[in-house]
Amino acid sequence: MDALTSIIKAFSKSDVIEFSSFINRQKRKENRKDLELFLLLHKNAALQQNEIVPLLYETKNVVAYHALRKKLLKHLSDFILFKQLREDDTAETQVTAYISLTRYLKEHGIYNLAWKYLKKAEQMAVSSELFSLANQIMRLFLEIPLHEVKQDIAPILERKERYLNLAIEDDKIDTAYKIIQYYLRKSKSSVHTPDMQSIIDDTLNQYNLNEALAQRPSVVYRLLSITRSAATSSKDYYSFEPILLKYYSKIIVSDKPTERDKIYLARIQYMIAHTLFRNKQFKQATEYVHILKEQMQLLVKTEYTKLLPKVTQLQCALLFFTGKIDDAIDTISLTSDIKFQPNETLNLKLNKAIYLLFKKNFKEAIKVLSSIAHSNAWCAKVAGIEWVIKKDILDIFIQFELGNFDIASNRIRALLRRKEWFGNLPQLDRVKVFLQLLSKVVEEPNIAETSAFYDTVENSFNWIPIEQEDLHASVYYAWLKAKIMNDDAYEVLLHLISIENE
Numbered sequence: 001m002d003a004l005t006s007i008i009k010a011f012s013k014s015d016v017i018e019f020s021s022f023i024n025r026q027k028r029k030e031n032r033k034d035l036e037l038f039l040l041l042h043k044n045a046a047l048q049q050n051e052i053v054p055l056l057y058e059t060k061n062v063v064a065y066h067a068l069r070k071k072l073l074k075h076l077s078d079f080i081l082f083k084q085l086r087e088d089d090t091a092e093t094q095v096t097a098y099i100s101l102t103r104y105l106k107e108h109g110i111y112n113l114a115w116k117y118l119k120k121a122e123q124m125a126v127s128s129e130l131f132s133l134a135n136q137i138m139r140l141f142l143e144i145p146l147h148e149v150k151q152d153i154a155p156i157l158e159r160k161e162r163y164l165n166l167a168i169e170d171d172k173i174d175t176a177y178k179i180i181q182y183y184l185r186k187s188k189s190s191v192h193t194p195d196m197q198s199i200i201d202d203t204l205n206q207y208n209l210n211e212a213l214a215q216r217p218s219v220v221y222r223l224l225s226i227t228r229s230a231a232t233s234s235k236d237y238y239s240f241e242p243i244l245l246k247y248y249s250k251i252i253v254s255d256k257p258t259e260r261d262k263i264y265l266a267r268i269q270y271m272i273a274h275t276l277f278r279n280k281q282f283k284q285a286t287e288y289v290h291i292l293k294e295q296m297q298l299l300v301k302t303e304y305t306k307l308l309p310k311v312t313q314l315q316c317a318l319l320f321f322t323g324k325i326d327d328a329i330d331t332i333s334l335t336s337d338i339k340f341q342p343n344e345t346l347n348l349k350l351n352k353a354i355y356l357l358f359k360k361n362f363k364e365a366i367k368v369l370s371s372i373a374h375s376n377a378w379c380a381k382v383a384g385i386e387w388v389i390k391k392d393i394l395d396i397f398i399q400f401e402l403g404n405f406d407i408a409s410n411r412i413r414a415l416l417r418r419k420e421w422f423g424n425l426p427q428l429d430r431v432k433v434f435l436q437l438l439s440k441v442v443e444e445p446n447i448a449e450t451s452a453f454y455d456t457v458e459n460s461f462n463w464i465p466i467e468q469e470d471l472h473a474s475v476y477y478a479w480l481k482a483k484i485m486n487d488d489a490y491e492v493l494l495h496l497i498s499i500e501n502e
Contacts, residue, residue: 003108004073007080008041016042022079034072077101077113091128095121099133102140111148118144122159127260129218131166138163172207173219177226179203184230196227197243214252217264223247224271237278244268244275263303266295270307274314278471280497286318309335309344313351320355321471321497325490329355346372346383350391354475357394358490362401369395385421389431390472393438397479400442408442433460434476441483448483457484 011019016039023035033056040052053065081101098121105114118140125134138160146153183199200223204210212219224244231240248268254261269292276285292311296304312335319328332352340348349368356365369391372379380388392415399408412435416422422432437457441448457480478493485492 003105003110004069004076005041005045006108007073007076007104008038009045011042018083019076019079022082023075033068034075037068037072038076073110073113077105077117080104081117091124092130092133095125095128095130095133095137098124099137099140106140106144111144114144115141115149115151126163127258129166129170129216129260131163131170134163135160135167169209169212173209173212173222176203176207176209177222180223181226184226196230196239197246200227200243210250213247214250217251217253217261217268220247220251221264221268221271224268228271228275231275237275241275241279241281244272248272259300262295262298263300266292266299266303266307269295270310270314274310277314277318280321280471282318282322285314286322289315289318308338309340309348313344313347316351316355317471320351320358321494323494325355325359329359342382346379346387350387350394353391353394353398357398357401357479358493360401362398366395366398366402369398385425386428389415389421389428390476393431393435393476396438396442400445405442405445409439412439412442430461430473434480438480441480445483448480449486454484 053060081097098117102114102117118137122137141156180200180203227243231237269288273285273288273292316328316332335348349372353365353368376388396408396411416435422428447453474496478496479489482489482492
C-alpha cells in the first residue's frame, strides 16, 4: 500500500464527506477526476495502477494519472492542515499544524512535500518569533533523509544553533516579564509607591537582556505593555512616561526591518503619543502622531486598519485640547462611514458628541448619542462600565443644555440607582459625588452661580494636583465649572488645561 492510499484509508466516513466538499471549495466542477480517484481508493485500497487508469481515462493516459495523484495528494495535505487549524488560527497553532502534517508525510515517505511544508513552518515561526518551535522544526529537517531531498546539512545546523540561542533568550525574557509583573502587581497593595524603573532595570540586568531590547522591538513592546498596565490601573502616566521614552530610545532599527518589527515600532510609537497626551504634553504628542502616521504607511493592511481608529481618536483629541475644536469635529466626522470594531466605533461617537457639546451644537450631539443603537448592558460589555457612565453624564449635559431638565434629572436618578456600580467600585466614588452635585444644578440651575454651591463643590472632593488630573475628568469638570462661572465651557476647559501646563 503506497503513501497516498495509506492516507486515504485512514479517513473516516465523516472525513470522506467533508473532504468531498473541501475539494470543491474554490470552484465546483462536474466529473472531478481527483475526487473520483479519491473515492475509488477509499472504497478499494487494493486497486492497482493498471486497474485504476482505465476507470479514469478511456485513453489509458498513465502520465495524466501520475499528475492526478500529485494533485490529489496536495488536496489531502491541505485538508489535513485545514482540519487542524479550524479551531485555532493563531500563528503558534498554524506552525504546530504544519509540524504535525510534516510528521505525517514523513512517516509515509513523502519527503519532498514534507520538506515543502517544513519550510513554510520555519518561515512562519521565525516571522512570529516562535523560536522554540523553529528549533523543533530544525530537528525535523534533520530527521528527513537529506539525500532524498537533495539538501546539505550545514545551513540547517547553522540555523538550528541561531534559533536555539533565541529560544533560550525568549525563556529568559518570559521569566523576566513574570518577575516584573509580580512586583508591579504586588506594589498595588503596598503603601509605598514602587520605583518602576528600578524594578525593570534590576530584572533586565539580572537576565542580561539589554541587548535583546535593542534588537527586538517586540521584546520592548511586551515589556512596556506590562508596565503600562500598572500605570493605567493607577492612572500614573507620569511615572510611566520616562520609562517609555528610555526603552524606545534604546531600539536599534534595522536597515531592513521585518514586518513584525514595523508593527511593534508603530505600536510603541502609539503608546508614546498616547502617554504624552495623557500627561498634557500636547506638542510632543502631536510630533509622535506625525511619526506614527508615517510608520503606518509601512504596515500591512490588517495592522494599519487596527491602528487607524486609535490614531484618529488621538489626533482629534489633540486638536480639541489645543483649541482647534472645528478641526477636531471635521476630522472625526471623516470616520462616519468607515467600519471599525464595535468598541472603537463607540469611542469615536462618544468623542464626537463631546466635541459637539463644547461647540454648543447640542442637537447634533444628541443625534450622535442616539445613533448608538445598543443597550447600556451591551455597551458595558464592549466598552466597559466607565464608558457607559461617561456617555450617560454627557447625555445629562446635553439634555440640560436643551432645557430638558426633567429628562436630565431622571437620567441622574437612574444612574445613582446602579448600586452594583457605585456601591462596589471605589474608583467611581468621585463620580457619585459629581452626580450628586450635578443633580443640584439640574434641579435648580441658578444655584450653580451661588457662593454656597461653589463652597460645596470645593469641599466635596479630595483634590489632587491639577497637573495630575485625568484629562477625561477635566472635560466633565470644565462643564460644571462653566455653570459656576457663567462662562463658555470650551474656554473654561482650555483655561484649565493651560493652568495644568504652566
